[in-house]
Amino acid sequence: MTSSHSSTQFSDTISAIVEDHVMLITINNPPVNAISASVRQGLMVALDWIETSDAVQGVVISGAGSTFVAGADIKEFGQPVTEPTLPQVTERLAGFNKTIIAAVNGAALGGGAEIAIACHGRVASGRSSFGMPEVKLGLVPGAGGTQRLPRLIAADLALDMIGTGRTLKSAESLEIQLIDELADEDTLITRAKNASLKPAAKRVTPHYDAQKFANIKTAILRKSRGQNAPLKAVELVELSQQLDLSQGLSQERQIFLQLRDSDEAKALRHVFFAERSAKKPAMLEGVSPKDIKILGVVGMGLMGSGIIVSALNAGYQVIGVEQTEEAALAGHQHILSILEKNLQSGRLNTDAFERQKKALTIAGSLESLGVADLVIEAVFDDFNVKVKLFQALDQIVRASAILATNTSYLNPNEIAAATLYPQRVIGMHFFSPAHIMRLVEVIHTQYSSLEAVASGFAVANKLKKLPILSGVVEGFIGNSIFSAYRREAEFLLEDGAYPHEIDAALEDYGFAMGLFAVYDMAGLEIAWAKRKREALNRDPQLRYVKIADQLCELGRFGQKSGLGWYQYVNGKREIDPVVTELIDAARREKNITPQSFTKEQIQQRLLQAMQTQGNLLMQNKIAASASDIDLVMINGYGFPAHKGGPMFAGGMLN
Known part of the structure; x- marks a missing residue:
């Protein structure tokens, strides 16, 4: 002393x-x-x-x-x-x-x-x-x-x-x-x-x-x-x-x-440290981001509106753009409804509510984006639509401004290559609803400057999101692993499990909802449309389960139609004999003798599918670390945090 x-x-x-x-x-x-x-x-x-x-x-x-x-x-x-x-x-x-x-x-x-x-x-x-x-x-x-x-x-x-x-x-x-x-x-x-x-x-x-x-x-x-x-x-x-x-x-x-000393605490400590590490990737060490003050968002549907609300909450000046005055008005009304709910709930006080309204400019023309420091596109996920938009922005925004694509599955390398300044193009894959979901995959293309990627991280951090660095592959980290997980669940259907058994195993593991219940809640027709687009290029030698397609052909699109993987009676989910027979018929057609699976066996097969795909992403340097994969699956796909993520659960941390 x-x-x-x-x-x-x-x-x-x-x-x-x-x-x-x-x-x-x-x-x-x-x-x-x-x-x-x-x-x-x-x-x-x-x-x-x-x-x-x-x-x-x-x-x-x-x-x-x-x-x-x-x-x-x-x-x-x-x-x-x-x-x-x-x-x-x-x-x-x-x-x-x-x-x-x-x-x-x-x-x-x-x-x-x-x-x-x-x-x-x-x-x-x-x-x-x-x-x-x-x-x-x-x-x-x-x-x-x-x-x-x-x-x-x-x-x-x-x-x-x-x-x-x-x-x-x-x-x-x-x-x-x-x-x-x-x-x-x-x-x-x-x-x-x-x-x-x-x-x-x-x-x-x-x-x-x-x-x-x-x-x-x-x-x-x-x-x-x-x-x-x-x-x-x-x-x-x-x-x-x-x-x-x-x-x-x-x-x-x-x-x-x-x-x-429990496994639960070890898993959650892993998640805690993983988040700290993910926000400062080694690739960006010593790289200074641009000073971003004005954000442009093109597309004011559910995704674009959510991004705008997040940006307003973070204190940015925001310019929202739609193709038509009618669409711009609808988007503006949706944004105001979210802000009003925040005001009513106490998340915003009156001063902040008025300040956010004043910080938002709505336009029906891209010309207003000339002053933007970063423009995020949230338009229809079509390659030609996005490329045409970015080529138009090339003629409007400053050469120093950053362009970010919010695509889920398209190739950002190809989008960037079609622009005048490919080094300024990055991906910022938000998850819906964007004003609620924490996760943002920040994509570095083969052309992206480190300054542009660092700027994407800085914006995501200011939005109070969890940015995860990803390279370019179809679906990036999250959807790539989710596709493998979904595919394995469909294989399990043919091999002997039923939707309610798979869902029960997942909920027993800690998921809030089982996979097939989530499908029904989200609606089956969007994924069906994607599968139909991919059908011509699908390798006929690869195993493919067509049960989900058959459900859609029968008009079973999920909860909103009252029929999906389940039937919904007075809003309550119930096993549907029609679905059971479709699954049984698929097994007979492929001469598959169904097995009985325990909950643990179902869990293990699905975990193994995620881990295998995760390892592939790391080998190909799409994901920087196993812990980044865990964070994506926890924050984007409902993987239980107290299990630490699929890679932690499999003892596969690097």
């Missing part, structure tokens, strides 16, 4: 100063004040010193910069634990003999929230937020969160926070009594200092609504889909109402350690 007249340094990350008999402790571990060993050790040393000091009558803990404490130090993930542990720190804070107030100046997440609630009171600024997102990493709060929070606020509200991992803003935190006071940023420390000089308040746990608790529990269990952490979170919050605090803390620690 080193001292000066002004401050005391208790560790590299913990400093303090005494003002008016109050010790102001600052956690300074940039960039997010993560709870490292240095932070934990420094806090304990500070508390040792304060405990014996007559000069200090109260304590305030705050974070340096704009964050209070944003959770654990990711550098320590998977490493042996260094004492003191966080539970030891929070136990010391909670039982301390002088009043400790958390001055929450920003995000208090995970262990940061546990530190705050272990203090005797909380004063927070308007930009503060509280959350316990541990379930998203396959964990539960392990430093008293599951036991102290339900004793601080109503248990139903605590269950909602802990079981879903959602984050609360300051106003809601005050409303539910998670914090005691809201303060302006410039008065935060003063208000906390004054509070710390008062005896710690005797708190009475607020009454909770038993029915609301039961409803929240049901919702959490329903959404868990095979995940263990949400179930354990529910169990621990329930125990907080049945056991004394010391017993509850003991149970919490035991369950936390079990979950920490």
Whole structure:
């Protein structure tokens, strides 16, 4: 410990100063004040010193910069634990003999929230937020969160926070009594200092609504889909109402350690680190993106409208273009309806709503795109249509502007080659609905400059999307693997499984819906049209399953027609004998003797198909890493995150 007249340094990350008999402790571990060993050790040393000091009558803990404490130090993930542990720190804070107030100046997440609630009171600024997102990493709060929070606020509200991992803003935190006071940023420390000089308040746990608790529990269990952490979170919050605090803390620690070493937690940690890595591909290291301020979007259907809404949310000036005034008006109305829903739900305030409306220009002519820094096309997925559009844009936009194609299956190399400046052409494959889905595949063609690709990444990041780098192959990463997955599912039909059996196996694995139920929901006719276009070039030697074509020929296009892979009676999905007979007939025609498959066998065949295609993409340098493939399948195709993705599940990480 080193001292000066002004401050005391208790560790590299913990400093303090005494003002008016109050010790102001600052956690300074940039960039997010993560709870490292240095932070934990420094806090304990500070508390040792304060405990014996007559000069200090109260304590305030705050974070340096704009964050209070944003959770654990990711550098320590998977490493042996260094004492003191966080539970030891929070136990010391909670039982301390002088009043400790958390001055929450920003995000208090995970262990940061546990530190705050272990203090005797909380004063927070308007930009503060509280959350316990541990379930998203396959964990539960392990430093008293599951036991102290339900004793601080109503248990139903605590269950909602802990079981879903959602984050609360300051106003809601005050409303539910998670914090005691809201303060302006410039008065935060003063208000906390004054509070710390008062005896710690005797708190009475607020009454909770038993029915609301039961409803929240049901919702959490329903959404868990095979995940263990949400179930354990529910169990621990329930125990907080049945056991004394010391017993509850003991149970919490035991369950936390079990979950920490589980396959589920390992998978979710893999996803966490994969996302960090994917946003900074090695190929773009040291490459600066262009400064993109004005975005153009051509095509204002469902996809284009979703891209525009995302761009408006990110603060871009946006020019939306359609071929006709009528189509432009329809697209504009759809965009406004989304913005209005965001306003009504509270995702936008009135000022932001008006600002976004003003940032949008709608035009019926491409000429207005002359000022755009990047133009994304979201027009019909036809090669000639896209090439004609890009050739027209060549004559309108600056040579330095970037052109991005949103194609799903066409070859961006060929689109780029037909333009004047192929080096500025990239792919940005959004997933529908684009204002909701996180995933964007950023495609580097054989011509794309690194600056253009880096600019695509920068825009996707600003849109709060998850950009994944992909090379050029039909369907890129996601649709390429999905095609292999779908093909294997159809082979399984001929080999002996039925749609409901395959769907049940997938849902048992953790998918929200089975593959054939998803087909029916999306509609079968679009994929049918694609198969008909490809029929002339299909290799007759390759195995082909025609059952899906037969369904479409019978007018069975899915839920909207009441008939698809299933029949829908009063909206309820049911097995259809007609489909069963079609499958049986297909087996007889090919002289296939049907087998019986267990759920595990079905799961394994489908996983193997994804993994095989994933390996092929890596060998051909389409995908930069196995973890990128996992992220695409999780964020674009519903692969359960708690399984880590198909490549992780197969032990195929590079």
